[in-house]
Amino acid sequence: MSSVRVVVLALLLAAEPNVPASEAHLVAGAEAFRAESYEKALVEFRVAEALGSTEASWYAAASLLKLGRAEDAVEAFVLAERSNRAAADALLEVYRGQACYLAQLYLCADRWFESAASRAGPRLAPQLKTLRAEIRDALQPAQLDAAIDRRLARAAELQATRPALALAYAEEAAGLAGRSTSRHRQTEAATLAARLAAPPRGSQ
Amino acid sequence: MTAALLLLLAAADPCAVPPPGRGAGDPREAAIYVRVGDSERSRGNLGAAREAYLAALSRAPDSAEARRGLEAICRSEADPLQAGADALEDGDPQTALQSLANARGRGNDRAVDLLEGIARYQLGQDATAIPLLESARSDPALGESASFFLGLIALRRGDGDRASRLFDQAGRAMGLEDAARQLARMAQQEGHVVLSVGAELVYDTNVALRPDGAPLTLPGPDGSVGLTLMGLVRPWGTPGPYLRVEGQFSKQFTISELDLIGGAAALGWRLLGPSGSLTGEYAYNYQALDGRGYLADHRVFLGGSLLTGMFLWGAAYAAHFETYRWEALSDQSGVRQVLELDAALLPGAGFRLTAGYAGTWDAARVDPLSYLEHGPIVELVWARGPVTVGARGAIGWRTYRTEDPNYQVPDSDPPVYLRREDTRYFATTWLDLGLGAQWSVRGTVRLFRTNSNIADINATEWVFIGSVAWTGSVL
Numbered sequence: 001m002s003s004v005r006v007v008v009l010a011l012l013l014a015a016e017p018n019v020p021a022s023e024a025h026l027v028a029g030a031e032a033f034r035a036e037s038y039e040k041a042l043v044e045f046r047v048a049e050a051l052g053s054t055e056a057s058w059y060a061a062a063s064l065l066k067l068g069r070a071e072d073a074v075e076a077f078v079l080a081e082r083s084n085r086a087a088a089d090a091l092l093e094v095y096r097g098q099a100c101y102l103a104q105l106y107l108c109a110d111r112w113f114e115s116a117a118s119r120a121g122p123r124l125a126p127q128l129k130t131l132r133a134e135i136r137d138a139l140q141p142a143q144l145d146a147a148i149d150r151r152l153a154r155a156a157e158l159q160a161t162r163p164a165l166a167l168a169y170a171e172e173a174a175g176l177a178g179r180s181t182s183r184h185r186q187t188e189a190a191t192l193a194a195r196l197a198a199p200p201r202g203s204q
Numbered sequence: 205m206t207a208a209l210l211l212l213l214a215a216a217d218p219c220a221v222p223p224p225g226r227g228a229g230d231p232r233e234a235a236i237y238v239r240v241g242d243s244e245r246s247r248g249n250l251g252a253a254r255e256a257y258l259a260a261l262s263r264a265p266d267s268a269e270a271r272r273g274l275e276a277i278c279r280s281e282a283d284p285l286q287a288g289a290d291a292l293e294d295g296d297p298q299t300a301l302q303s304l305a306n307a308r309g310r311g312n313d314r315a316v317d318l319l320e321g322i323a324r325y326q327l328g329q330d331a332t333a334i335p336l337l338e339s340a341r342s343d344p345a346l347g348e349s350a351s352f353f354l355g356l357i358a359l360r361r362g363d364g365d366r367a368s369r370l371f372d373q374a375g376r377a378m379g380l381e382d383a384a385r386q387l388a389r390m391a392q393q394e395g396h397v398v399l400s401v402g403a404e405l406v407y408d409t410n411v412a413l414r415p416d417g418a419p420l421t422l423p424g425p426d427g428s429v430g431l432t433l434m435g436l437v438r439p440w441g442t443p444g445p446y447l448r449v450e451g452q453f454s455k456q457f458t459i460s461e462l463d464l465i466g467g468a469a470a471l472g473w474r475l476l477g478p479s480g481s482l483t484g485e486y487a488y489n490y491q492a493l494d495g496r497g498y499l500a501d502h503r504v505f506l507g508g509s510l511l512t513g514m515f516l517w518g519a520a521y522a523a524h525f526e527t528y529r530w531e532a533l534s535d536q537s538g539v540r541q542v543l544e545l546d547a548a549l550l551p552g553a554g555f556r557l558t559a560g561y562a563g564t565w566d567a568a569r570v571d572p573l574s575y576l577e578h579g580p581i582v583e584l585v586w587a588r589g590p591v592t593v594g595a596r597g598a599i600g601w602r603t604y605r606t607e608d609p610n611y612q613v614p615d616s617d618p619p620v621y622l623r624r625e626d627t628r629y630f631a632t633t634w635l636d637l638g639l640g641a642q643w644s645v646r647g648t649v650r651l652f653r654t655n656s657n658i659a660d661i662n663a664t665e666w667v668f669i670g671s672v673a674w675t676g677s678v679l
Contacts, residue, residue: 021233039249039251039252039254039255040252040255042244042249042252042255043237043240043241043244043252043255043256043259046240046243046244046256047233047236047237047240047256047259050236050239050240051236064249067249067251067252069249072247072249153328156512159514160514161295188512
C-alpha cells in the first residue's frame, strides 16, 4: 500500500467527522502495512472488513501474502473480488499475481501480472515482464498432465472446506488442460471450476 | 512504579496480558477483535491472532474471551507439539507440519513422529508417513495410536491382512476402540481367505405372493430359518483375481414346498485405484426348492465405482442366462439383463445418499413372459462407529412384450387378451450393529407391492428379518 494512499485516507478521515467506523481501521491497517507490521495490518483490515469495508478484504489478502501465507492470500483475493471487484488496482493485482505464483498457480499469476502490466509504471513493468517469462518457462508441455493431476487433487481436497481456494486450483487445472495436447482431464476440471464458481445456495 | 514495571514487562513479552484498569474502550469493537483473533487462530495465523486478542484487551481489559484466546496462543507458541496437535484437530495437517518442524529435539521426538505421521497420512504422503509411525510405535504410550494409522495406510493400500492385525493392536487404546473395531471389520473382509457364516430368522406376511383379497386357504404368511456360508479366496489380495463359493439353506416353518437349498461359485477380478474400482465376474448359481432342481443361472457381471470429490459414481451390469428346471416354469427361461447407474453424495458425518436408475430386460422363451422394467432407486445410509442404518426405495415399471393368453378380457368374443403392465414398489430399511471385529447383527424390514392392470396379480408382502453374521479372515 502506498504512503500516498495512507495520507489520503488520513486526510479524508480528518476532514469528515462522520466517516464510517471501518475507515479508522482501514487507515490503521494501512499504516501498519507500511510499517511492515503485517500481522497488525491483517487484524485491522479484518476488523474494517467486519465493520463493512469491502475494500479492506483486498488489503487483508495482501497482508496474508506478506505473511508468507500464499494459499490463504489466493483464497482471500478470490473472496475479495466477489465482494467488491472494483476495489482492485494495479498494485493489488501484482500482489494477487505474487500470491498465485507462490502457490504455483502459474496461469493465475500470469493473468494478474498481465493485467497489472497494462497499468504499471516504468519500474514495475520490466519486473512483471521478467516474471511472465519465468512462468512461460515453467509451463513445460511434458509436465502439464502431472501438474493438472496435482491441482485437481488439491481442488478436490479443498472443495468442501475452502471452495474459494478450490476454485483457484480448479481454474488453474482447467487452464493447464486447455494447453495440454491431450486435453488431459479438461472436462473434469472445467466442470469442477464451473460448479465452484457458482454462487453458494442461498446467496441470491 | 509497579504499573510502569508491568508495562515494561508487557512490552518485552508479546504474550503478556495488558494489566487491567487502563480504561475501557468500545466493548463492541473489542468483540470484533476477539472474533478476528478466533478466526486467525483457527487458520493457524497465531501472530495475527495474538495481535487481535491484545487489541481486544486494550479496549476491554476484562474480556475473558480475549484472555483465553491469548493464553491459548501463547501456550501453542511455547509448545509447538501442542500447536501441531491443535492444528491436526482443526483438520489442517499442513499447518501442523509447520508447527511440528520446530518441535524436534525437545525430548519428545516419538510424539512428534506420531503427529507428523498422522499429518502426512492425511495429506496422502503414505511413504513418508510409514517410517514416522513405525518410529512412534516403538513408544508403548503411542503404540496403539500409531498402529491405528498404520492400519489405515495398509487398508488404503489393499493389504487387509496387515490392516486387521494393526487395528487389533489399535483397539486396545481408549478412544480408538469404536473406529478400530469398524475398520478391523473392513480389514477382515480384505484378507486372502475370508469366511463368512450368517444365520437368519424370517417372517414373511405373503410368502407366495397371494393376490389382494385372495381366500385364506391359499398359502399366506410363513416364517423360515436360513443359513448362508461364504468363502472368498484372493491369493494376491485386492486388486487381483478371486474365487467365491456360497451355500444357502432355508427351511420354511409351514410351506415346505418353498424350502431352499442353493449353491454358487464365482470367479472374478477386482481392480482398485485410489479413487475407483472395477469388478468383472462370472458366476454359476443353482437352486433347488423342496428338494427338486429349480433354477440354474450363469451370470456375467461388470461393475465399478469412481470417487470424485463428494460424489461416488457407480455403474453395474449383469447378464443372467437362466434355465428353470420345472416343466411348468420352463417358458420363463431365457436371458435377463440388468443395468444400474447411480450417483452417491458423501456429505460427511457418515452419511451417503444415493440416487440411481435401473433397468431390466428379460428375454424369456415366450414373448408374453418377456418384459422390460425400469425405474428410479434412492438409498440413504448412515454409519457411525459400529452402527449402520439404511433405507432404500425403488419403483419398477414393468411392461410385458405381448398379450398373455392366460388373461382374457372378460366377455370378449372373439377373445381379446391383455398385455400385463405392473408397477412394482420396493422399500427396505435396516439396522446393522457390529459386535467386535467379526460379529454383527442386523434387523431388516422389507416391503414389496405390485399394482398391475390384471387385478389377480396385485399383492403386498412384508418381510421381517433378524440375522447374525460372522466374517473373518483365516489367511
